[in-house]
Amino acid sequence: MIIYNTADGQTKIEVKIQDETVWLSQKQMAELFNCSMDNISLHLKNVYLEGEIDEKRTTEDSSVVxxxxxxxxxRPVRIYNLDAIISVGYPIKSHRGARGVGKI
Known part of the structure; x- marks a missing residue:
């Protein structure tokens, strides 16, 4: 695990590193991109439905205390790898989000 600080210094996110990639939950992505979890969920649903990325290859079930x-x-939680994070981050028109993706 590493701690990622957003460029604006407003948020610290604990990032899981495994299998040479980073993993974040929907809640962590919402914090990173400064948006709602509903927004993250909607974007994930769309990229999976459109076949932009493969859900089985970009998700993993984990747990958090x-x-x-x-x-x-x-508690069980689904986490998403860097491919999913980037796929969600670019459609979100957030200056903070765009900078966040590039620095993970």
Whole structure:
């Protein structure tokens, strides 16, 4: 894992590195591109439906530890590799997002 700081210094994102690529959840992509998770989900749906990238090759099921009250709980989460991150990042017209993709 590495910590990625956005160019504007507003957000720090913990980035998973595995199999020579980076992996982010939809929540992390929303933070990176400064948009909603709904927006990320919509763009992912479109790139997979259009066959721009292969969902099986660009996603992986993982888990995250969340603090719920006093206890820590493992929750399943789908993560996306750099190909998916770039495919989502370019359609999002965010100056912050475009800079973020280039620096991951």
């Amino acid at each position: 969340q603090k719920e009250g006093e206890r820590s709980v493992n």
